[in-house]
Amino acid sequence: MKxxxxxxxATVYVRAGRGGDGSASFRREAHVEFGGPDGGDGGRGGDxxxxxxxxxxxxISLFYSPKLVAGNGEPGRSQQMYxxxxxxxxxxxxxxxxxxxxxxxxxxxxxxxxxxxxxxAKGGRxxxxxxHFKSATNQAPTKFIPxxxxxxxxxxxxxxxxxxxxxxxxxxxxxxxxxxxxxEARPKIGAYPFTTLNPIIGTVVYNDFAQVRVADIPGIIEGxxxxxxxxxxxxxxxxxxxxxxxxxxxxxxxxxxxxxxYRALRDEIRRYDPEMLKRPTVLxxxxxxxxxxxxxxxxxxxxxxxxxxxxxAADGAGLxxxxxxxxxxxxxxxxxxxxxxxxASGRKPRSRPDSHEEVSAEKFAKATFLQL
Numbered sequence: 618m619k620x621x622x623x624x625x626x627a628t629v630y631v632r633a634g635r636g637g638d639g640s641a642s643f644r645r646e647a648h649v650e651f652g653g654p655d656g657g658d659g660g661r662g663g664d665x666x667x668x669x670x671x672x673x674x675x676x677i678s679l680f681y682s683p684k685l686v687a688g689n690g691e692p693g694r695s696q697q698m699y700x701x702x703x704x705x706x707x708x709x710x711x712x713x714x715x716x717x718x719x720x721x722x723x724x725x726x727x728x729x730x731x732x733x734x735x736x737x738a739k740g741g742r743x744x745x746x747x748x749h750f751k752s753a754t755n756q757a758p759t760k761f762i763p764x765x766x767x768x769x770x771x772x773x774x775x776x777x778x779x780x781x782x783x784x785x786x787x788x789x790x791x792x793x794x795x796x797x798x799x800x801e802a803r804p805k806i807g808a809y810p811f812t813t814l815n816p817i818i819g820t821v822v823y824n825d826f827a828q829v830r831v832a833d834i835p836g837i838i839e840g841x842x843x844x845x846x847x848x849x850x851x852x853x854x855x856x857x858x859x860x861x862x863x864x865x866x867x868x869x870x871x872x873x874x875x876x877x878x879y880r881a882l883r884d885e886i887r888r889y890d891p892e893m894l895k896r897p898t899v900l901x902x903x904x905x906x907x908x909x910x911x912x913x914x915x916x917x918x919x920x921x922x923x924x925x926x927x928x929x930a931a932d933g934a935g936l937x938x939x940x941x942x943x944x945x946x947x948x949x950x951x952x953x954x955x956x957x958x959x960x961a962s963g964r965k966p967r968s969r970p971d972s973h974e975e976v977s978a979e980k981f982a983k984a985t986f987l988q989l
Contacts, residue, residue, distance in 0.1 A: 630771050633687045636689075663690075742765045781947045785886065790878070801822075901939065
């Protein structure tokens with residue numbers, strides 16, 4: 618089966634519908650001496666609307682169909698009948714889609730939440746019919762107003778994936794193996810660099826159904842902030858992440874040292890966007906099961922002066938501690954809210970009783986009588 622292409626950028630022509638023209642008609646009926654003007658108004662042009670959808674993960678449909686045109690409004694008719702409004706064009710896009718002005722690189726619209734609607738081009742207003750222009754001195758006006766043109770733009774759509782945690786690491790550090798070990802995501806895993814070519818999203822699910830989304834991007838190499846390798850094309854996909862998780866190869870399989878890797882990764886992020894390093898970060902030392910990893914772990918923590926979570930994505934060592942660290946850092950809220958936590962008002966929500974209350978026969982009979 619042919620693998621579906623991932624597209625995170627597309628240039629799109631957008632045009633809202635034109636408003637319908639007003640009508641210049643006159644009432645003509647048998648036995649009606651004074652008909653007068655009865656031209657109706659034109660219908661409004663349709664809007665172009667974007668809707669965020671968590672079921673979409675690529676801009677491939679816009680890449681191959683880069684023209685979004687809404688319906689035109691119909692003209693007014695006689696007997697003061699309004700023209701039909703133009704049909705709105707509703708387009709589903711992935712959550713995290715930015716609509717950018719290509720001339721100024723300014724973000725005009727941003728679709729972040731699932732189900733959020735954004736009108737990116739408004740339809741033109743319908744024109745007035747001649748019924749609006751009758752007066753005592755002009756009883757047979759032929760004047761009408763044509764419909765307005767809809768808004769017309771050329772935008773650049775860019776997708777920046779939505780995830781609470783972004784995995785950052787050099788090629789072959791084991792990020793894809795880690796993602797598949799802590800979530801249901803099944804990225805392609807291979808013993809060679811750049812196995813991952815597209816961003817992959819995985820969801821860590823806890824026992825109380827709280828969820829944390831984790832984004833794995835292709836491996837970073839030195840100079841990525843300048844576009845070297847896959848570079849900026851995929852660094853942008855962790856720009857929305859609340860937490861950065863640096864994954865280093867603690868065993869130095871490719872002849873690299875984990876402390877130099879960590880420093881190089883931070884330097885690439887700093888050169889790309891210094892504000893990203895102000896977010897919470899987690900250091901993960903992967904491949905702790907391989908020879909020499911224990912000694913490298915001690916030197917890593919001493920050199921970078923911070924604690925690292927030692928794990929092995931291959932055999933599962935340390936993954937429970939990593940899941941707990943993710944929850945502690947992100948603090949996801951289970952569906953329906955967390956029992957025992959303070960609400961926005963500072964009061965704790967009422968919890969459900971552990972057992973049913975025993976009701977006497979007299980109390981039950983009284984309650985039933987009051988309901989009747």
